[in-house]
Amino acid sequence: xxxxxxxxxxxxxxxxxxxxxxxxxxxxxxxxxxxxxxxxxxxxxxxxxxxxxxxxxxxxxxxxxxxxxxxxxxxxxxxxxxxxxxxxxxxxxxxxxxxxxxxxxxxxxxxxxxxxxxxxxxxxxxxxxxxxxxxxxxxxxxxxxxxxxxxxxxxxxxxxxxxxxxxxxxxxxxxxxxxxxxxxxxxxxxxxxxxxxxxxxxxxxxxxxxxxxxxxxxxxxxxxxxxxxxxxxxxxxxxxxxxxxxxxxxxxxxxxxxxxxxxxxxxxxxxxxxxxxxxxxxxxxxxxxxxxxxxxxxxxxxxxxxxxxxxxxxxxxxxxxxxxxxxxxxxxxxxxxxxxxxxxxxxxxxxxxxxxxxxxxxxxxxxxxxxxxxxxxxxxxxxxxxxxxxxxxxxxxxxxxxxxxxxxxxxxxxxxxxxxxxxxxxxxxxxxxxxxxxxxxxxxxxxxxxxxxxxxxxxxxxxxxxxxxxxxxxxxxxxxxxxxxxxxxxxxxxxxxxxxxxxxxxxxxxxxxxxxxxxxxxxxxxxxxxxxxxxxxxxxxxxxxxxxxxxxxxxxxxxxxxxxxxxxxxxxxxxxxxxxxxxxxxxxxxxxxxxxxxxxxxxxxxxxxxxxxxxxxxxxxxxxxxxxx
Numbered sequence: 005x006x007x008x009x010x011x012x013x014x015x016x017x018x019x020x021x022x023x024x025x026x027x028x029x030x031x032x033x034x035x036x037x038x039x040x041x042x043x044x045x046x047x048x049x050x051x052x053x054x055x056x057x058x059x060x061x062x063x064x065x066x067x068x069x070x071x072x073x074x075x076x077x078x079x080x081x082x083x084x085x086x087x088x089x090x091x092x093x094x095x096x097x098x099x100x101x102x103x104x105x106x107x108x109x110x111x112x113x114x115x116x117x118x119x120x121x122x123x124x125x126x127x128x129x130x131x132x133x134x135x136x137x138x139x140x141x142x143x144x145x146x147x148x149x150x151x152x153x154x155x156x157x158x159x160x161x162x163x164x165x166x167x168x169x170x171x172x173x174x175x176x177x178x179x180x181x182x183x184x185x186x187x188x189x190x191x192x193x194x195x196x197x198x199x200x201x202x203x204x205x206x207x208x209x210x211x212x213x214x215x216x217x218x219x220x221x222x223x224x225x226x227x228x229x230x231x232x233x234x235x236x237x238x239x240x241x242x243x244x245x246x247x248x249x250x251x252x253x254x255x256x257x258x259x260x261x262x263x264x265x266x267x268x269x270x271x272x273x274x275x276x277x278x279x280x281x282x283x284x285x286x287x288x289x290x291x292x293x294x295x296x297x298x299x300x301x302x303x304x305x306x307x308x309x310x311x312x313x314x315x316x317x318x319x320x321x322x323x324x325x326x327x328x329x330x331x332x333x334x335x336x337x338x339x340x341x342x343x344x345x346x347x348x349x350x351x352x353x354x355x356x357x358x359x360x361x362x363x364x365x366x367x368x369x370x371x372x373x374x375x376x377x378x379x380x381x382x383x384x385x386x387x388x389x390x391x392x393x394x395x396x397x398x399x400x401x402x403x404x405x406x407x408x409x410x411x412x413x414x415x416x417x418x419x420x421x422x423x424x425x426x427x428x429x430x431x432x433x434x435x436x437x438x439x440x441x442x443x444x445x446x447x448x449x450x451x452x453x454x455x456x457x458x459x460x461x462x463x464x465x466x467x468x469x470x471x472x473x474x475x476x477x478x479x480x481x482x483x484x485x486x487x488x489x490x491x492x493x494x495x496x497x498x499x500x501x502x503x504x505x506x507x508x509x510x511x512x513x514x515x516x517x518x519x520x521x522x523x524x525x526x527x528x529x530x531x532x533x534x535x536x537x538x539x540x541x542x543x544x545x546x547x548x549x550x551x552x553x554x555x556x557x558x559x560x561x562x563x564x565x566x567x568x569x570x571x572x573x574x575x576x577x578x579x580x581x582x583x584x585x586x587x588x589x590x591x592x593x594x595x596x597x598x599x600x601x602x603x604x605x606x607x608x609x610x611x612x613x614x615x616x617x618x619x620x621x622x623x624x625x626x627x628x629x630x631x632x633x
Contacts, residue, residue: 005133006146006272007179009167011211013155013202014186018219021074023184023246024150025081026256030265031146032082033291035279039137039144040078041129042071042091044152045159049095050088052454056381060321064542064592065090068460073324074150080328080595081256083290084137089128094159097124117162125166126173145277155183156205168210177273183213184246187220187228194220196232203236214271215264217244242267253298253596289488293597297335304340308611311373313393315386317345325591326379326407332599333607336483337617341607344369348378351389370396375582375610377603380408380542380589384433391417403582403609405602408543411575411585412442415547415555422558425551432545443548445571457544462566464573464588466535470563473576474614475584478601479537483620488597537564539588546587547572582609 010024021042028038048054051062052070063076069088079086101124105115113120133147151167153160171179183206185199199218206213216236218224224232224245233240244262249255259265269275310330316322327343334341349355350366370376376397378390390410394417397404406414412430419428419441430442449456470476547555549570552562564574564586577583586602594600608617 005130005144005174005178006274007129007133007149007170007174008146008268008272009149009151009171009179009181009211010184011151011155011181011206011213012153012184013205014198016154018184018186019246020150020152020184021077022252022255023182023217023259024074024148025077026259027182027264027268028078028146028148029081029256029290029294030260031268031274033287033294034265034269034274035283035287036145036274036277037138037140037142037283038082038146038148039084039133039135040075040082040086040090040148040150041132042074042078042150042152043160043163044072044091044093045157045163046093047095047098048093049099049454050091050093056316056322057319060319061324062542063325064459064540064589066461066540068455070455070459070542072152073321074152076325076328076592078148082138083595083597086137087132087135089132089135090137092125092128092132094162097121097128100124100128118165121162122166122169125163126170129166129170140283145274146272155202155209155211161209164209164211171211177271180215180268180271181211181213182215182217184217184219187218187224187232189221194222194224194228196228196235199232200235213238215242215244215267217246219246221248223247250302251298253294253301257295257298286488290597293488297596300338301335304334304338306339306611307342308334308337308339308607309342309344309372309374310607310610311344311346311369311376312379313346313348313351313370313376313390314379315348315381315383315390317347323379325589325594326377326603329591329594329600329603330377330607332594332596333603335596336599336604337607337611337613339607339611344373346370346393347386348389348393349386351392352386353388355389371400373402373610375403375405375606377405377606378407378410378413380410382409382432387413387433391420395421398577398580398583401581403606404584405582405606406585407591407602408587408589411572411587412545412547414575414583414585415560415572416441418555418558418560419551422560423554425554428551430545439551441548441551442545444544445546448544458541461538461540462588463536463538464564464566465569466537466564466574467562470561472578473561473563474582474605474609474618475574475576475586475602476535476563477618478605480535481618481620482598482601483604483617539586539590540592541588543587582606582614 008027010020012018012020028040031038050070051072061073062070063073064070065087066085067087071091075086075091101121104110134143136142151163185202187194187196187199203213216238229240229243232243244264249258312323314323330341330343346366346369350362355363370393376393378394390413394414416428419425425439427438428441429437429439431437431440431444445458466476561576561578562572563576565571566573573587575585582605584602590600590602594603608614
């Protein structure tokens with residue numbers, strides 16, 4: 005196994021995750037199989053109970069693991085399916101060591117940070133690195149390890165020691181370290197002293213970086229690169245300039261242009277690997293598609309304005325995957341995305357007197373939006389503002405996408421204003437609601453918080469007669485997908501669609517999800533639904549089945565349901581440009597080369613090209629128009 009460690013110095017939030025993901029992508033374009041591990045040196049077992057306003061979004065994996073958002077970056081860049089084990093935290097490692105101690109695994113020894121905790125970390129990395137993560141179902145060739153935080157932090161010291169030992173165990177040609185450091189611009193001059201100090205700090209802890217990735221506002225000149233190489237004891241070719249770029253999707257192109265791919269291959273002796281021709285072809289196709297899409301992105305002139313109405317808009321990473329999904333969809337539609345964040349609290353009636361400027365500004369943005377997305381969240385705070393925005397979208401025919409809580413609030417708004425149920429509410433907000441339209445799922449553990457929601461990938465069945473549905477047709481036709489597959493298989497075969505026709509013995513024919521995970525689910529032999537999709541979930545509450553008939557009789561169509569038919573997964577209004585709510589989180593499976601279908605529908609409808617996109621002609625036509633312009 006080959007390991008690439010990406011660490012950071014000087015400051016946190018320096019871009020380690022994007023650089024780690026980009027390195028993995030570059031290796032995949034050469035046909036190598038790549039996995040990723042993120043190390044988070046905090047005591048939480050996972051990210052599930054962390055507040056979005058403090059930590060950013062919680063990213064959910066196929067197996068229900070609630071992880072750091074960087075795992076989303078890995079999956080989006082590498083087109084892999086990771087598991088909860090790919091996110092290592094201090095809490096998990098302590099938990100494992102203490103469980104072994106209680107079970108007598110250490111034979112009465114004094115259990116210490118070194119060697120017991122460091123051994124646990126090293127063994128976990130070595131075990132997880134071998135797990136297949138893509139559709140080849142084969143052991144990865146390379147594992148990218150990102151060490152969260154900053155080298156020198158007290159909380160990461162035990163991980164640094166474990167990684168030092170891993171480097172010694174793996175051997176010289178099997179371990180490469182990239183250290184990401186800041187080269188600040190002081191009055192127009194780039195300064196290398198912080199990087200020099202950061203490298204000394206790393207070496208004092210027993211690690212020795214092979215490559216130095218310098219984050220800077222403008223390219224390093226040869227003189228400065230030679231200086232960094234001299235004082236950090238590396239060759240000038242081992243210093244990479246990672247400048248600010250117009251899009252994060254350009255970072256792989258930036259790194260490749262400086263020879264990083266060849267550096268990785270040479271240091272890790274990867275030329276000795278025999279790569280199947282099918283993986284080589286797919287790597288070339290992936291790289292060509294990536295370059296075409298990211299380069300053309302800078303030449304989009306037509307704008308599409310999407311307003312996100314949420315309660316966590318103060319934190320830039322709270323809706324990270326949603327922002328990325330909107331970008332993927334906008335690129336597929338050849339549109340320049342203009343994303344506007346509106347705090348839902350500013351849309352509530354109380355804000356008109358408390359914050360009149362914010363109130364009127366927020367409503368102006370909603371009224372002038374091409375499309376609106378209402379994301380997930382928890383708690384009653386600022387939900388009435390979301391409901392008001394949803395009502396406006398429904399009445400003004402503004403394209404709308406509701407996700408998780410967004411679906412639930414769309415159902416509440418419809419019940420209040422179209423079903424003559426003004427007291428419709430959620431028991432999450434008021435336990436004694438007179439009309440409990442949204443209820444807590446009965447199987448949910450009500451005493452324990454961590455990892456007790458309905459989590460992970462689950463099937464949704466489109467209902468018979470839903471062929472008119474826009475979201476149905478987006479999933480069925482799989483438009484705007486340029487994701488290369490093995491053996492030149494059509495993209496739809498590896499999308500997150502499972503097609504059933506003429507079920508035999510009650511078992512449907514299922515294909516894999518958007519990032520390669522096959523999901524086998526039994527289906528009743530009497531079910532004539534032609535389409536099943538697999539998406540990731542994270543919720544405790546659901547639409548109350550007792551009110552479904554009332555909602556549907558008033559015009560709200562639940563076109564997608566779970567296996568039982570009692571859990572509402574997708575709602576849609578028929579006579580509307582695009583009004584869709586989904587109980588799942590489609591943002592978790594969106595990819596650069598295969599955008600999420602709900603987001604693609606929202607952006608396409610907002611741009612006025614939904615029929616063209618559904619027919620597969622939208623992006624080509626838009627590109628031609630932009631070139632003529």
